[in-house]
Amino acid sequence: MEEEHEKRRTSVTIYGQQYTIVGQENPEQVKKVAELVDRKMRELKSKNPYLDSNKLAVLTAVNIGNDYLSLLKSDKEEKDGD
Template sequence: MTERKVKQRTTVTIYGQQYTVVGHEPPTHVMEVAQMVDEKMREIRKRNPYLDTTRLAVLTAVNVVDEYKKLLEEHEKALKQLKRMTGDE
């Protein structure tokens, strides 16, 4: 029989709003993610103080996905380099 992960509910606050996140990740992980999103929104708000919340959220998402994509590209380069070094190509 396969083991089933239990979904957990975690309430977080992002940019002054409460959200309940339901998922399989531990509450500590969800809270860390929410804190990072909150910090990123506040960082962008400092640079663009006149953005409404919707535009701020979209710009935050664009920035986070941009950072994620760059990390994926760096990871791929590192894997290719490792394969070359170990002769696993």
């Protein structure tokens, strides 16, 4: 997903800011992802009120990236266990 001219364009609002997400994913999936990012940003902000919005966004990416790599790892372990 990028901010470029490609297939589908979906407008979403994340942390009060509007983004046009361009990519091959269907708008429903894009909206789910945007909701996830928005929710994680608000959770992190409530726990760390002094974080500026840039660090907040980076740490949100770290947070989601952690969930992603953990899931990848458990998938791999499951497969290796077969």
